[in-house]
Amino acid sequence: MKLTSYWYDTAEPSGDYRRTPVPETADVAIVGGGLTGLSAAVELARHGAKVVVLEAETLGWGASGRNGGMATTGLAIGMGTAISRYGRERAVAMHLEYDRAISTIEDLVDEFAIDCDFERSGKLALACNQRDLDGLRAAQDEINRIAELPDVTVLDGADLGAEIASPFYVGGMVDPRGAGLHVGKFVHGLAGAAAQSGAYLCEKAGVASMTPHGAQTVLQTTRGSVRAAEVLIATSGYTGKLTPWLRRRVLPVGSFIVVTEPLGPELAAELLPTRRMASDSKMLTYYFRMTPDNRLLFGGRARFALSNPDSDLRSAKVLRKAMTTVFPALRSARIDYTWGGLVDITLDQMVHTGMTKGAHYSLGYSGHGVQMATHMGREMGLYLAGKSESYPWAGDKFPAVPGNLGSPWFLPIVGAGAHVVDGWNRLTGGRR
Numbered sequence: 001m002k003l004t005s006y007w008y009d010t011a012e013p014s015g016d017y018r019r020t021p022v023p024e025t026a027d028v029a030i031v032g033g034g035l036t037g038l039s040a041a042v043e044l045a046r047h048g049a050k051v052v053v054l055e056a057e058t059l060g061w062g063a064s065g066r067n068g069g070m071a072t073t074g075l076a077i078g079m080g081t082a083i084s085r086y087g088r089e090r091a092v093a094m095h096l097e098y099d100r101a102i103s104t105i106e107d108l109v110d111e112f113a114i115d116c117d118f119e120r121s122g123k124l125a126l127a128c129n130q131r132d133l134d135g136l137r138a139a140q141d142e143i144n145r146i147a148e149l150p151d152v153t154v155l156d157g158a159d160l161g162a163e164i165a166s167p168f169y170v171g172g173m174v175d176p177r178g179a180g181l182h183v184g185k186f187v188h189g190l191a192g193a194a195a196q197s198g199a200y201l202c203e204k205a206g207v208a209s210m211t212p213h214g215a216q217t218v219l220q221t222t223r224g225s226v227r228a229a230e231v232l233i234a235t236s237g238y239t240g241k242l243t244p245w246l247r248r249r250v251l252p253v254g255s256f257i258v259v260t261e262p263l264g265p266e267l268a269a270e271l272l273p274t275r276r277m278a279s280d281s282k283m284l285t286y287y288f289r290m291t292p293d294n295r296l297l298f299g300g301r302a303r304f305a306l307s308n309p310d311s312d313l314r315s316a317k318v319l320r321k322a323m324t325t326v327f328p329a330l331r332s333a334r335i336d337y338t339w340g341g342l343v344d345i346t347l348d349q350m351v352h353t354g355m356t357k358g359a360h361y362s363l364g365y366s367g368h369g370v371q372m373a374t375h376m377g378r379e380m381g382l383y384l385a386g387k388s389e390s391y392p393w394a395g396d397k398f399p400a401v402p403g404n405l406g407s408p409w410f411l412p413i414v415g416a417g418a419h420v421v422d423g424w425n426r427l428t429g430g431r432r
């Protein structure tokens, strides 16, 4: 079993950027080389700005190279909560922005001919009990009212069997707008597009400090400094000491994934005939999909721990057990890959943008960053290139997470509570 991301193991980098010189000056310096940073760099460079991406490790090393590759519709908090929190008009606009974000990926894939298996295979939201299925039915009406095409359907019984071969779920909701992609190939494709458009991509260039210099900022990196007119922080769940104000507002929550051996086309078609991007209604959600080469990718918050080889191996055991509960047919399937990464959860589970200490930021994708990071990178890039007057979500209140001073000591306690709730719901079928 490899302790590395399947996506990165099966994709070719567009180049080696570990020795790209850090330029002395830039119009925009971006801290973080994931989907947010790279997508912003593409936009800035093609509009003629001198832009440098400063990445402490390698491009896509953070969550962008470690996720499920699932670009799924809908807000992390769901429509009901969004309407009660923001009012109907704003909630609908937010929902549609998440939908539009998938089109942003599609546009980039087409425009730069990025070969990354992008496919609108659809999203499958699964209910573990009758109460959650009723919740999906309510959501279906709401989404069909606001979506451009009223094509979201709820399934149970034999209809569900046409979507998934699992005894674990009582029903599901299908939204055909969801998409899957090979996220390793996509990250490398974006990096190639940014480099071709003239962006400076600097790997192994961690930013240690940012100091105001007149109207500009000097960023000191591990291999040289750059003076920039504008700065974009794109550090997501890997936000650290450089930006303490942001660090208190983002919870870095570990999420883990296992990937099986290739299952062959017959078994893959039996388990997930429509190859949709699936996630379920548990508090500690399981999410899964087929990879382009017919392996099952199965993820979840297996343990409330950070990713390291020991932690990833322990999480793999938990996830393997969960996977065989959902798909008993995989009892003897070999696990070829396991890894983990950090998801950037905010208190309200919404995206946040704005400025702190002279630097713009975009983060808080709360598990929806495949499309939202790509989309927000583009929006931030357009703004910083002078092509738009503002960016979405700016000016929203961004509350700190109580007790989060950089190391979220309380996460294992929250995780244990969520395990208890999931166990209770399984016993009682979700009845209160």
Ligand SMILES: Cc1cc2nc3c(=O)[nH]c(=O)nc-3n(C[C@H](O)[C@H](O)[C@H](O)COP(=O)(O)OP(=O)(O)OC[C@H]3O[C@@H](n4cnc5c(N)ncnc54)[C@H](O)[C@@H]3O)c2cc1C
Pocket (backbone or CB within 6 Å): 031, 032, 033, 034, 035, 036, 037, 054, 055, 056, 057, 058, 060, 061, 062, 063, 064, 065, 066, 067, 068, 069, 070, 071, 072, 205, 206, 207, 208, 234, 235, 236, 237, 238, 239, 240, 242, 255, 256, 257, 299, 340, 341, 342, 343, 344, 363, 365, 366, 367, 368, 369, 370, 371, 372, 373
């Ligand atoms: C296991 C897992 C599964 C997920 N599955 C999904 C999914 O299926 N669908 C979905 O929509 N979302 C998913 N996500 C979330 C999604 O991957 C992220 O929201 C998204 O990739 C964030 O992109 P980003 O560019 O903002 O940040 P990242 O990709 O995390 O990049 C941040 C980068 O900043 C760098 N950095 C930090 N500090 C510094 C510094 N001082 N100097 C220089 N560089 C620095 C880090 O090295 C890192 O590479 C998942 C996340 C994980 C971990």
